[in-house]
Amino acid sequence: xxxLQFTANCEKHAQSNAQDGNACVxxxxxxxxxxxxxxxxxxxxxxxxxxEENLAVSVENHPIGLGVHxxxxxxxxxxxxxxxxxxxxxxxxxxxxxxSMIKQLANAVENTLKKDAAFSGFEWKG
Numbered sequence: 001x002x003x004l005q006f007t008a009n010c011e012k013h014a015q016s017n018a019q020d021g022n023a024c025v026x027x028x029x030x031x032x033x034x035x036x037x038x039x040x041x042x043x044x045x046x047x048x049x050x051x052e053e054n055l056a057v058s059v060e061n062h063p064i065g066l067g068v069h070x071x072x073x074x075x076x077x078x079x080x081x082x083x084x085x086x087x088x089x090x091x092x093x094x095x096x097x098x099x100s101m102i103k104q105l106a107n108a109v110e111n112t113l114k115k116d117a118a119f120s121g122f123e124w125k126g
Contacts (some may be wrong), residue, residue: 002106003125004080004113005073012118027118031070035112042108057105059077068109077121080113084107 010027032048039046039057046057046068056066070080082105106124113119 002082002102004082004106004110005077005121005123005125006080006119007112007121008078009118009120027074027078028070031080031113034116035068035109038112039105039108039116042104042111044105044108068105078119079125080109082109 008027009032014123036046036048044057067083068080069083070078073079082102110122
């Protein structure tokens with residue numbers, strides 16, 4: 001699993017009358033919606049799940065379940081985790097393919113978010 005941490009200027013996405021706490025909730029929804037619409041430019045199919053914080057991501061002809069989950073941490077930074085829902089008993093070639101897809105998704109997520117001036121300080125963890 002790879003984790004992308006970045007700083008979000010929550011107020012840029014919130015309405016002018018939103019409280020500070022609500023502003024970051026709006027930003028969380030904005031990030032999820034942004035990724036859901038923009039990842040298709042990189043060949044991924046993304047759908048929001050029943051929870052607004054989760055995003056199911058897949059690639060045509062690749063039976064690898066990839067997920068992007070973003071949340072606000074205690075320090076006020078948004079942290080996005082990219083994970084693969086792969087079969088643990090996969091043959092080694094499929095495991096390599098899964099890791100390759102995670103790297104491609106990680107690059108797509110980072111490039112998508114960097115286009116928005118409200119996000120800065122990108123750093124990969126793990």
